[in-house]
Amino acid sequence: MMRRPHRHVGRTSSEGVRGRLPGGLARAAVTPITRGPSSRGPDVGLPTVTAVDPAAGPSGSGSAPAGDGRGVPPSLTGRTPVVPPARLLAELVPPRHFAGESFDTYVPDAAHPSQRATVERLRAAAREITAGGGPGRGLFRRAARRAPVAVYLDGGFGVGKTHLLASLAHAVGADDAAFGTFVEYTNLVGALGFLPTVEALAGKRLVCIDEFELDDPGDTVLMSRLLRELADRGVALAATSNTLPGSLGEGRFAADDFLREIQALAARFEVLRVDGEDYRHRAVVTDADGLADDAVRRAVAGVPGATLDAFGDLLDHLARVHPSRYGALLDGVELVGLTGVVPVPTQDVALRLVVLVDRLYDRDVPVLLGGAGEHDLFSADMLRGGYRKKYYRALSRLGALAADGAARVAADPA
């Protein structure tokens, strides 16, 4: 599995942030996902996405986007994926980056005993979850396990929370565990409706929610309700939420926030503290210079699965594609080239870009940033505002993916 540098942003303040998502990014999750022409996705074995590149003709899920046959690379802007709800469900698995991770590949730091303790607890939780009644045997299961496992992994940036959560999901098994980010679950509710989502997830033994978002009260209430319904049906729950690096008492405060936001459920959750450093100990890079636009064009030319877009056009396109489909937008994409990168103009545009960066990061897709690169990508106001956690995380992730991209250019300067 490809390994990428894992970088995190530097010290920032972390007083509590609360706010509503402007422009209805998460709210847009209620937009029904339209069905459209579909092709068979090799990865999930379901009718999935049709990504149409007008310049290139139809291109199915999982296949590399095709260029125009005259050497012009395909663009993300030319793709309009349609994602059936079944695919949203089928994609509730740990991201590609963690596909090969397990409790065995997690190396606890002896300097932080809570790491070993957490792995041991999670191994036991996996045994507990897999023992006894199978999914879908509601009454029996409820009787057998009055209080299903509910754990919250609490810790700073890069201490391995997602690694551990993915390991738990793997230990429980792909059929019995759902794994998604908070945003993916809110998208699912938007696509399926609340009760069908409960029904679909209640068939699992374990539901993992990575990066529980504590900055949107509406979505928090929705998720809280969803978790309660699932816990009542005997489904085990495991969650993490994001905290700012270097913030005072980072993890403890995150746990407090989390428990407060899910008040009705708080007593059921067992908080597992994961102390430690950012595992990768990477330098903080959030404002690397951009590449020359011509270098970006040269680097993508002829590379299978590479795309090329003008940054402004891509931002416009993101407004026309539902955020739940940004993952599908990247089907088969191995490298993303962007020319003319400039500061994003407004918060709604910025929040859409954040979602795209998360999907790129989940998929380990390197990027080539032309123009100004990450310089001033998000304005000082944005970085001070209610969504700054999201922006800093996006900068951190984009910085890591851009470093991967730049390394490719350096390795192949032709």
Ligand SMILES: Nc1ncnc2c1ncn2[C@@H]1O[C@H](COP(=O)(O)OP(=O)(O)OP(=O)(O)O)[C@@H](O)[C@H]1O
């Ligand atoms: N103890 C560990 N042993 C092996 N790999 C680790 C360990 N801790 C972290 N990693 C690896 O380091 C990287 C960062 O870990 P991960 O993404 O799980 O951290 P995180 O706590 O979820 O961070 P974030 O706050 O950014 O979500 C991953 O590639 C993960 O596999």
Ligand SMILES: [Mg+2]
């Ligand atoms: Mg994580």
